[in-house]
Every structure is written in C-alpha cells, then in structure tokens.
Amino acid sequence: NEVIAKSGKQYTYGDEDQKVLKDLKDFSKKYFTSNKLAYMTLSKAAEEHPNDFDSLCLVTNVDKKEDYDRVTLSDEGKTINLHLPFSKYISLHKGEVVRVRSANYLLSREKQEIVLSEYSNILKVPTYFKSAEEFLTKLKKKLKISKSGSSSLTQEKQELSIITNNHKLTTYS
Numbered sequence: 001n002e003v004i005a006k007s008g009k010q011y012t013y014g015d016e017d018q019k020v021l022k023d024l025k026d027f028s029k030k031y032f033t034s035n036k037l038a039y040m041t042l043s044k045a046a047e048e049h050p051n052d053f054d055s056l057c058l059v060t061n062v063d064k065k066e067d068y069d070r071v072t073l074s075d076e077g078k079t080i081n082l083h084l085p086f087s088k089y090i091s092l093h094k095g096e097v098v099r100v101r102s103a104n105y106l107l108s109r110e111k112q113e114i115v116l117s118e119y120s121n122i123l124k125v126p127t128y129f130k131s132a133e134e135f136l137t138k139l140k141k142k143l144k145i146s147k148s149g150s151s152s153l154t155q156e157k158q159e160l161s162i163i164t165n166n167h168k169l170t171t172y173s
Contacts, residue, residue: 037099037131042078050105056135059096076138081113097125097132
C-alpha cells in the first residue's frame, strides 16, 4: 500500500486546498465581471479577418445530426452556421453565449459558414461575465430598435428576443 500512496493515485483535499480553490473562484468571478474578452463581430470578421478570428455569439439553434451538431450562431448583425463534430467539442445548447476562438469563414454563393481549425476552441461564457452581459444587452437593444423600426419581425429575431429575455441582464455604472 505504501507504493500506491506514493504513486499519485491517491490525493488529499484538505482545508488549505479548499481555501485555494475558493480564492481562485472569487478572483475569476471578480476579474471576468469587470474585464472584457477580446472578440470581434461576425460582420467585421468577414470583412477584415476571414481566415482567423475570435467572435462572441449567441447559440440560436442546435440541430443534432448523426455525427455532428449543426449550430446556428448569431451576434449583433449576422447569423451563421457551424458544424461541430461530437468527438471534439462540447455540446452546445440554445441560448448559451459562446466565444469561438480561431474560426475561419467558408463563403460561397449558396451558404455562409464558419469552420474550425485543429487549434480552435469554444468557450461557454457565463452570463455574469461582463462581455456576455454587454453582448446580450446590445443584442436586446438591437431587437427593440428592429421591433419599432419595422412592422414585421423575422422568426429568428423573435427567437433571439425570447432567449435574451430569459437572461438576467444587469448594467454597471
């Protein structure tokens, strides 16, 4: 048993470890509620950096296929599709805010999609992050302007309105 104890297969989780973990959680919550993530809108990425960009998006639809998810992402001005293989990425759900890192545009006449490279990743952004709150607030304001400015609203905008209304939005002065 001495050999197993020294092999690293057992671990301890004492009061000191609990305090370190709590301090780390407190720091990260404080940091991300007051600092923004770096990203650009999908429209700006299409024009300026189509081959490698980071973007903050709202998951507006997830269509499960046999070996991948077809995910629809929206930001303040654009909606685009993304194919996620089950084996490599986490499962996304409608209404989540995500940061897609190192994506590439795949533009054709028939469709616009983004594809991921081998070093891309997707981060689910909690709604208490400053970036997520500001993003959802901008999206909600854009929807209000669209509602007052036009007589008909597309189904997508109605769904976004429902999704953003489900999030607790707070503003910082």
